[in-house]
Amino acid sequence: MTNNRQSIKKATISDVAKLAKTGKTSVSRYLNGEFGILSATLKERIEQAIKELNYRPNQMARSLKKGQTKLIALILADITNPYSVEVMKGLEAACQDNGYTLLVCNINKEKAKEKYFLQLLMDYNVDGVIIHALRTQDSILRDLPFPVVLVDRRMSDLGYDIVGLDNIQATTLASNYLIDSGFEAIIFITESLTGVGTRQERVNTFKKIVKQQKGIVGEVVEIEDMNQQTELLDQHIVSFCQKCRGMRKAIVTVNGSVTLHVSLALKRLNIIWGKDIGLLSFDDPVWASVAGVGITTLRQPTYKIGYSSFEMLHRRMQGDHSEAKEYLYPGELIIRDSTN
Amino acid sequence: MTNNRQSIKKATISDVAKLAKTGKTSVSRYLNGEFGILSATLKERIEQAIKELNYRPNQMARSLKKGQTKLIALILADITNPYSVEVMKGLEAACQDNGYTLLVCNINKEKAKEKYFLQLLMDYNVDGVIIHALRTQDSILRDLPFPVVLVDRRMSDLGYDIVGLDNIQATTLASNYLIDSGFEAIIFITESLTGVGTRQERVNTFKKIVKQQKGIVGEVVEIEDMNQQTELLDQHIVSFCQKCRGMRKAIVTVNGSVTLHVSLALKRLNIIWGKDIGLLSFDDPVWASVAGVGITTLRQPTYKIGYSSFEMLHRRMQGDHSEAKEYLYPGELIIRDSTN
DNA sequence: CTGTTAGCGCTTTCAT
DNA sequence: ATGAAAGCGCTAACAG
Numbered sequence: 040m041t042n043n044r045q046s047i048k049k050a051t052i053s054d055v056a057k058l059a060k061t062g063k064t065s066v067s068r069y070l071n072g073e074f075g076i077l078s079a080t081l082k083e084r085i086e087q088a089i090k091e092l093n094y095r096p097n098q099m100a101r102s103l104k105k106g107q108t109k110l111i112a113l114i115l116a117d118i119t120n121p122y123s124v125e126v127m128k129g130l131e132a133a134c135q136d137n138g139y140t141l142l143v144c145n146i147n148k149e150k151a152k153e154k155y156f157l158q159l160l161m162d163y164n165v166d167g168v169i170i171h172a173l174r175t176q177d178s179i180l181r182d183l184p185f186p187v188v189l190v191d192r193r194m195s196d197l198g199y200d201i202v203g204l205d206n207i208q209a210t211t212l213a214s215n216y217l218i219d220s221g222f223e224a225i226i227f228i229t230e231s232l233t234g235v236g237t238r239q240e241r242v243n244t245f246k247k248i249v250k251q252q253k254g255i256v257g258e259v260v261e262i263e264d265m266n267q268q269t270e271l272l273d274q275h276i277v278s279f280c281q282k283c284r285g286m287r288k289a290i291v292t293v294n295g296s297v298t299l300h301v302s303l304a305l306k307r308l309n310i311i312w313g314k315d316i317g318l319l320s321f322d323d324p325v326w327a328s329v330a331g332v333g334i335t336t337l338r339q340p341t342y343k344i345g346y347s348s349f350e351m352l353h354r355r356m357q358g359d360h361s362e363a364k365e366y367l368y369p370g371e372l373i374i375r376d377s378t379n
Numbered sequence: 380m381t382n383n384r385q386s387i388k389k390a391t392i393s394d395v396a397k398l399a400k401t402g403k404t405s406v407s408r409y410l411n412g413e414f415g416i417l418s419a420t421l422k423e424r425i426e427q428a429i430k431e432l433n434y435r436p437n438q439m440a441r442s443l444k445k446g447q448t449k450l451i452a453l454i455l456a457d458i459t460n461p462y463s464v465e466v467m468k469g470l471e472a473a474c475q476d477n478g479y480t481l482l483v484c485n486i487n488k489e490k491a492k493e494k495y496f497l498q499l500l501m502d503y504n505v506d507g508v509i510i511h512a513l514r515t516q517d518s519i520l521r522d523l524p525f526p527v528v529l530v531d532r533r534m535s536d537l538g539y540d541i542v543g544l545d546n547i548q549a550t551t552l553a554s555n556y557l558i559d560s561g562f563e564a565i566i567f568i569t570e571s572l573t574g575v576g577t578r579q580e581r582v583n584t585f586k587k588i589v590k591q592q593k594g595i596v597g598e599v600v601e602i603e604d605m606n607q608q609t610e611l612l613d614q615h616i617v618s619f620c621q622k623c624r625g626m627r628k629a630i631v632t633v634n635g636s637v638t639l640h641v642s643l644a645l646k647r648l649n650i651i652w653g654k655d656i657g658l659l660s661f662d663d664p665v666w667a668s669v670a671g672v673g674i675t676t677l678r679q680p681t682y683k684i685g686y687s688s689f690e691m692l693h694r695r696m697q698g699d700h701s702e703a704k705e706y707l708y709p710g711e712l713i714i715r716d717s718t719n
Numbered sequence: 720c721t722g723t724t725a726g727c728g729c730t731t732t733c734a735t
Numbered sequence: 736a737t738g739a740a741a742g743c744g745c746t747a748a749c750a751g
Contacts, residue, residue: 048524049501049524095498095501095502096502097443097502097504098502098503098504099442099443099448099503099504100443102439103439103440103443108439118464118467118468118471119464119465119468121459124458124459124464125459127458127485128458128459131458131485131487135492135495140482140499140503141483142482142483143481143483145467145468145471147468147471152475155475159480161389161435162435162436162438163438163439163480164437164438164439184388184389299665299669303668303669306668306669324666325639325666326639326664326665326666326669326670328643328646329639329642329643329646329666329670329671330670331669331671
């Protein structure tokens, strides 16, 4: 069997009109659900013709004419990140509920691709874009021909809507939980803070809370590149443990990716979470319960974040020009044995 | 700041022509790189005008005219599956290397969406489609207006190209490794086998190898829905352990998702992999080394699978009508402490 | 209620 | 070498 299905060519609106013995206009009206303006018999004939020809309207032509494509795009930093994928699921559902198709653009952490995709999306005339974790400060972001909603990242005064986790609430919840559980020395481990508002907010809130408590040692470690600097990570952990010998110690990781790196480090160092040290992770990776005794996490309402980011975008696409808003959702603490 | 960037409207080819004091034809020629046919001065003027207007050709219009969209789609069963995401990365790279844009369609395991997406893709006139894990037997699959490449799933006589893991090689490698390591009783745990050729091949190869070896107990367990039937899973594991008391036992899991469920089960049952029982997983989840003592895995060349699925598709899109082919790549054993 | 007509932005004969 | 004009498939005035 050969693979030459390209040969089959599709019926057009004219074909339908001809078969139904009418004009393209009426067919178009039928397609757009303007039934009140079509006689029953004509409607019948058109219906028939469409079925017979197996006709489906060409979206490209439609888009060209109407100036809207029913396409929206999600730009994300790293498709490997489960958080992004979960957000994407919510977004996808919202798109389908509203007749939109989602274009997924994976920056793959390559700076150059940010611009590449933005241009591409302009070329394809997408109706709107949702951006997760873009870091460029390029001027291209200033005058985009479509509305934009930002997920999980605040970007300086661009006037875009934002949806994400309520980092203050979440960090407060996590920090207080650890303190209430009797941990006396807490180290907060994060990836690069530069340009990533979310991480900064978590760090700052953590610092603030720790400072308010007497007798609690709070420390923040920022490691630029977790993949490269594994010994640095190990060193920080070791020196933290030495410095705080005798105290109940815990680690907080800023996101799921860092959690993986820290778990690996702890294994290397032969430190057992839940016994030798506490461990609490932002994000709730699927493997959190299977890693050692299980890892306590701060789960984000990712699906909801994805879904409502579409809703915000939708409002903009319909012409809402009001002030940019922020929608922040609370996180949820999932307690496992790493913080016993 | 208001979010009304929609107002900015883009320059068209006519605008460029006007500014460059020429016709649309020449601009079009310029855009399509037909320089041999343009005088140096005209080329110069057009270049200038394009820059000045910040002009970018409208892909929708272009697609409508040319009949090709430079869009290809990936349909996948479950975006949550890391395997799919890894394949996607390879595919994405290939697309970008060749000037195509990737549309990602997530079936989300909802049967109805298979058809929905296929129709959608017809409507948008995509140039080709890569399908991972479709299970429908719907006739719609028969005459699609674009070429199709299947990833990891064989579908009955549809005449589509296939790319994926060499399941026979991989299963042989894994099984022999376990046997050579001294395991005497091996249970192969899989999700639903119906309609999923990949899993069937793994199971069958496993059975065959075990049968060839004297004194090795081999067993296969199929569980339809891992999410629902957790006690069933537990029971199977328990009875396997009882039946094979005194022998060196191991579990093989058919994919990463099953591995997670089995790990959870083992934790529930207080059976420790690497000590009480061996564990080997198809796929290589990121968390494999952090789960208990680490899990031995059979890693697939996912990136390469993704990349070459594009290459096959590309060939078809260029009009290659030769017989459908299969490209199977070998797997690699990653040994960790679960099979000590 | 229905059909004719003029484009959407681009490519492609076909003349010049 | 260059451009005028037709038309991809569809929608939206505008007439009837």
